[in-house]
Amino acid sequence: MRVASIIINRPAKQLHKPLSYLLPEKFGDVKAGTRVLVPLGGSREEGILIGYEELLEKPNFTLRSIIDILDSDPWFTSEMMDTAKQISKYFLCSFGDALRLFTVHKTLKSYDAPKEEWLVVTAEFNIDQVSPKKRKQRELATYLIEVGGAPKSLLRAKGFSYMVIKQIGEEKGIHIEKRFKDTKTAFTELLSGEESIPLTDAQMTVYEPIKKTIDLEQHETFLLHGVTGSGKTQLYLKAAARCIGKGKTAIILVPEIILTDQIVRRFVSTFGDEVVVFHSKLTISERNNNWERIRRKDSHIIIGARSAVFAPAEDIGLIVLDEEHDTSYKQEDMIRYNAKNVALWRGKAHNCAVLLGSATPSITSYYKASEGEYKLLELPNRIFDQPMPCVQIVDMKEEMIRGNYSVFSDAMMELIQCTLADGNQMIILLNRRGYSTFVMCRDCGETIMCPHCEVAMVYHQAGEELRCHYCEHHEPIPTICPNCHSKRIKFFGSGTQKVEEELRRHFKSARIARLDQDVTKHKDVGEEILQDFRNHKYDILLGTQMVSKGHDFKDVTAVGILTADSVLNIPVYSASERAFDLLTQTSGRAGRGDKSGTVVIQTYNPLNYAIIKSKAHDYLGFYNEEIENRRALGYPPFREMIYMVVRHVKEDMAEKIAQKIVDELEQHFQSQPIDFNGPYEAGIKKIRDMYRLSIMIRGEDLDAVKDYIYNSWIFTQEGLLIDVDPI
Template identity: 40%
Template structure:
């Protein structure tokens, strides 16, 4: 008697189980690749992915039967499974880990916690280790309950303590019976895609933020709730205004029309844009795999080229994906695509609820949309017939995932288009040197946009030697030139952007009597000063303590602050220019969805000076900005990373490009290394010159793109065990012809959150052979070690 067999992959958290298992398909049950089922495994029943089509098989009494098919959408299709298999092979992870990148999390049934306050707020004196801020937050803002992820990201919660402290506090409140932990199983359901819409109500409302929200909605007629979040209005404010009746919220079905009219921007392309559009049109029409490097200076109109390319794909019945480094930083980019393609585009960003994100994902799978715009994970969107993937700012490190699976979204985009005979466009003002070298070698076309679309020249750049400033007696954050330039812009009612790639007030505090520097007890790094909160904070694990008045080691005082961060720079601007409106934008001031847009809107409306980290280097287009100051251009120039100079050059080029978009602009670069090629060539806007110097050095030192590189890391709580493990894992690769093993050595930050981290680097020209060696000789050794985990990063 024959039976039907199907292969499934259990959805288990352990990475060591990575084997598809065969089960009998019950009579009458239908499944296909990507379905989620429940299967018996040992004494329990677990969720599993179907990873193959059902096949006839001989009747085997030992073959266990699938318990049920989970009612819901497919987690992936055959193309998604093929991409996951490629990721598992290319990045040396398990197939289950690779599927974790491909599958939208909301598709998997999961246990969800929700903390719900009971009764009146408890007396804080009862709880020795529960922060009062946390109690106020729970009982004032989240009376209806809140999930742990939302709660722990809230700025008030972050001020109350680090993650470990807050989780312990929540457990204490639950044990005391004043806080309920309610657990439910969340299961995805197929349904009509919906969107939550806000429109004005009849009731009055008081309060500055509430009134601003009502005015914002009224100006648009009606507004998606996610757009209100992106605009900087918090979930708590929206909820309060809706409950008061000043706004009405309704859930509305999304009705998409696939053949709706495309509305491209009305202005005429420049000659350079016209040539780029034509080159892309030819590649799209050829219907074979190709990639193109679009090297355009800041402000050259690369997005305009993307829009024309996508319109051509849609006109021929295809679909497109647009990847951006961080959608929350560039809402205006998303707006341009929505304006051009209307409801045919789905924008995936952090303001969407899980339900809205899942609806968009399923709409893509059903063929209801044609364009997906999003960050790294959007490369896996289940669109059919994708013929174009655009990677904007393709040099950005955010396209590389730094947790397992450690994939590069740019490489995944190439693989997806290779399989689909489509086109990949890599757009950047500062292309990754690996891509630039391949394009120069003729591996794929290089198209340049060397002029700004507005015909404005690139800003003049002045380099200030801070060593000379120090020698002349200037100990301030700003050089004389930069201070005078800021004063001049304020007097002329023009705007200034100041960039420093470090947050906080100071890098560390030091006792001048004994040399003691307070360090994080869980990480091997000094604590950063946050003067506005009177805290020392670890930027790795978020440990925090009060700023000491005297040295804890020797009792001398006061301690001295050294180094500068965004907070100190902003304070210095306010001290020098008391009447100036200063806006600070870093990860401390942008903890909630929408904070980016809120701060940028404030800067646009009333700000004189914007101070920020690398956030200010992306997505800013303000005509009134005529001065950019790089306060400490070489902060990251000398870190232990062969890409340090490339990153510094890219950041300086990008941030200087914020100046002079609509009128003549200037940039001032403060540095202690004025002769470094990254500084010299960035000041000249000379990418080709920098690339020539940097590629010569990389060739001499055998770094990519002239060799392939794999980084193997060992991470665990015991330093001795970590050192032993990494040495053991390196042994099979040493002495092998064609492999050069560097290390072991500690990571630049050797201990993070009480875990020690050591690594080796392996250089080779035979990457496939190296992958095979790691798979055969290193992974089995790693599986046999308890308490130490292996990480593999393919550069």
């Protein structure tokens, strides 16, 4: 018997290494990548066969046998398994967890995509078989001859009864077969069959090297730096058309589907059924079916958020990351991978072009382009040379000196009034949801904290409650202070709900829509709001960073940013980069039509270089200053980072475990130029009743550290979070 290496398909770090099982001869030749059923302890588990072992000597224990084979064909290709192994080793997750990223659900037993019955016409069928008296039957038969075949569900929708369908299905030359159901996107009604994708001279210059790489089927990573409104989407469309013309598959990644429906609409309008869209709103069966459409090569363009990079395509010819700088490409829970890394690995494995596009490329990506690792392509001007919006910076400290304590500066109020008077639209950004950011007693200063997390509760007007944004604990608003029993409870700070209330109070005739996490948790509401805003059913769109990226509204002439400092003050090394990205991207929503744009940015820190450079739309100026700061301080791209968080319900145990990890790593790597900082208290000391201690590791090359952690007890330590390349 052959000995197979099996990865158990269960999210447990203790099972991250392959187990050995005998493969009975009755199963014949089973290829790597196939799912199998194996015994484990007293239960049966699903496993993935990743290869075979050669036993040089008989083991001193009895190997158990594989019970059954679950796939007729392997689910995982060799490239998928190789990429999963890279993810496992690089991001320090189990091999099984990495393999599961290439699946629809954590177990594959639900993978049978839904099928439906089709009536298909064969050459034997003759319309004269159906009596002219049977008008409805002849009508159906004529339709089937015209289209060649159709699912029963469509025929029912067209008004044919079950009886008529049954009778025609029994006619000679009508074959009934089961086919996979098509999953319709939300934008199917947009299909236009557009064939030509015209490019400007500037776009064509940028497109030529991408086209050459696609034609030669070579691997090359391009960084497309194009200002907002420069027509990057047109290039994506042209490159995708070239790719599928070569019989290859294109993967188009966007930060979040709800925020970037513009690009989805453009692709569906251009390519129709060639497009498969993946997003969180799809049901499991719809995701199953879309996965099957790709595996069967029924569709050749895949659009989705970060998880779409794992699509089971065997012939990838192009991978695009739109808004490549966006932190949404990094998964911050469970398996902490970065879709950008995976795209680059898959692109290299498939010998295809990888196109990273952004108006504000990540500092690391631009550095790699400047060093020649990526090929830099630039679109410095908007389409048809439309001007960039005019940006005004307002110092909110001066507003307070003048006695204005409102959330709106005088300049902001004037911009809103002028925009409404001219019949134009406006986007207002406040990167803070809720009504008030914290609730405090005026007498003793006590802040109402979450009982499970060391964070202040946020007041939400909807439901009249306090809510924790980390564990979602909620409770009624207290009438007296829990500390001093005073009744002088006051709300401080402003969230999107409060600002919406203020806008309605000042501008009673304005039609206002709010877009934040509290709104979009209800299915399809976010998409409806964006579509209604596009159709000018609203005058003002207020929201968190959901309003900042990917949108192209031709009637938006004004943008207001209420608190530029909210991102700037985040305690991470990339805070300035995040602030510059957010301000520049949000400002770029203004003036994309035939009218000029105006932006007002409110801040308490007007001299910060990120704010100054964003006002001038000066990416290169910001990059030059930021890269020197990182060089001096030893941050990426000059040094690599691994961030760990030790969590435990007992604070002293968290300290003991964290110190043990640091002591062992320092001892093992004492002769190498690697810094081990910590353990120190995490930014939030306690979340969900778990105490948290941080460890930061920095060095020019951390491969050896990763390898040591992966093969030591540290990897399986319960409650340990490992974040490679934190951002």
